[in-house]
Structure formats: structure tokens, C-alpha cells
């Protein structure tokens with residue numbers, strides 16, 4: 001089977017989720033650098049890219065052998081888990097899978113708001129995200145964290161029970177980026193279960209390799225990062241990815 005292509009950049013949360021899934025299963029892929037939102041060549045709004053991924057967002061998966069393409073991180077993750085037999089993160093039981101799918105649907109417009117409300121306003125000044133929009137995103141995220149704290153993680157180590165699933169990976173790339181170790185833009189003191197889970201997730205295989213971009217960019221709580229800092233963080237992340245993939 002030829003090496004699958006993954007279109008995106010390491011800075012993107014949903015791209016990181018798919019990369020983490022590949023890396024934890026020591027499965028090679030080729031990252032094709034694709035600028036989110038750009039209509040230029042190698043941009044996610046270029047007609048050639050839209051032909052593969054009509055939504056015009058990253059990530060997108062392509063299997064060169066068959067020409068199959070697929071957008072949307074969660075669809076990609078469940079597809080990869082099913083086709084590779086990765087039952088460790090997507091158990092071979094319809095009810096377990098349905099519960100995971102339930103979280104993956106819930107994630108959008110709830111946990112995903114972490115990026116829109118807290119990270120993008122600092123990192124993507126060009127988007128000029130209105131303050132009212134940021135506030136509503138922060139509210140949605142806080143409500144989602146209350147749900148995760150008091151329900152998903154009330155009696156479980158991970159979102160679905162005793163082991164990591166696709167739901168944890170999808171959730172962590174959003175919530176984890178806010179940690180003091182990374183952007184440091186959220187106060188987790190109201191959420192002890194979430195804090196404990198963040199620590200457990202940081203020990204999962206592939207976590208460090210996928211989050212190099214975050215550790216390199218560092219704390220943005222006081223000051224928006226310079227463009228050079230973001231560019232350098234992406235370059236270091238790409239070098240790490242190359243070394244990781246070469247080790248498989």
C-alpha cells in the first residue's frame with residue numbers, strides 16, 4: 001500500500017489529532033504542507049484542494065493508490081481506525097463506537113471553541129475575530145469543560161473509560177493546547193478531573209512529538225506571538241515529525 005498523504009500544518013488542532021493517531025500506531029504518512037484558508041497554490045481554498053476536500057479545511061487524507069480523498073478530522077480518524085483495525089482507540093463494538101462518535105459530534109461548537117475563543121484571536125490577528133464572538137466561544141468551551149468534568153471524567157480515567165480512544169485525542173488537541181506548559185491561556189483550577197486527565201494524556205505515546213509546535217511557541221497569555229516565532233515553531237515541529245517518521 002502506498003503511503004497516505006495528509007494535507008495540513010502541525011499548528012492545526014485537527015491535523016495534530018490525525019498525526020497523533022498515525023504516530024501512536026507507528027504508521028508512516030506524508031504531510032503535505034497546506035496553508036489553511038489560502039486560495040494560493042498549496043492553500044486549502046485552491047480549486048485543486050477543493051476537488052479533494054470540498055469544505056476547504058485542513059486536514060484532508062489522500063490515498064494515492066486508489067485516489068480516495070477525505071476531509072474532516074473525525075471522519076478521517078474513524079476511517080483510519082476501521083481500515084487499520086486500530087481497535088485500541090476505536091473498539092470493535094458498535095455501542096462503544098457509537099459513544100465515541102457521540103463525543104466526536106459533540107466536540108464541534110463546544111470543545112472546538114477553544115481555538116476560536118482563546119488561541120486564534122492571538123495567533124491569527126489577520127482574522128480579526130470580533131470580541132463578542134470570542135466571548136461566546138469562551139462560554140461554550142467553559143460549559144463543555146463543565147460537562148467533561150462532571151460527566152465524562154467523573155468516574156473515568158479517560159473520556160470513555162479506562163483507556164485512550166479517538167474521543168480523547170480529539171478533545172486533547174483542543175484543550176491541551178491551553179495548558180500552562182503550552183499557550184497558558186486558560187485557568188483550569190475549576191476543573192480538577194480535567195487537569196488530571198491532561199496530565200495522563202501528556203504521557204500517551206506520540207504526545208510530545210505532535211505537540212512540539214505548541215512547546216516551541218510557548219506562553220502567549222501576555223503577548224501575541226510574533227510571526228517569526230510561529231514560523232520557527234512550525235519548522236521545528238516539521239523536523240521532529242521527519243525524524244519520528246524515519247524511526248518507524
Ligand SMILES: N[C@@H](CCC(=O)N[C@@H](CS)C(=O)NCC(=O)O)C(=O)O
Nearest residue numbers: 012013014036037057058059072073
Ligand atoms: N471540522 C473540520 C475543521 C477543520 C478546520 O477548522 N481547519 C482549519 C485549520 S485548524 C482550516 O482549515 N481553516 C481554513 C478555513 O476555514 O478556510 C475538521 O475537524 O477537520
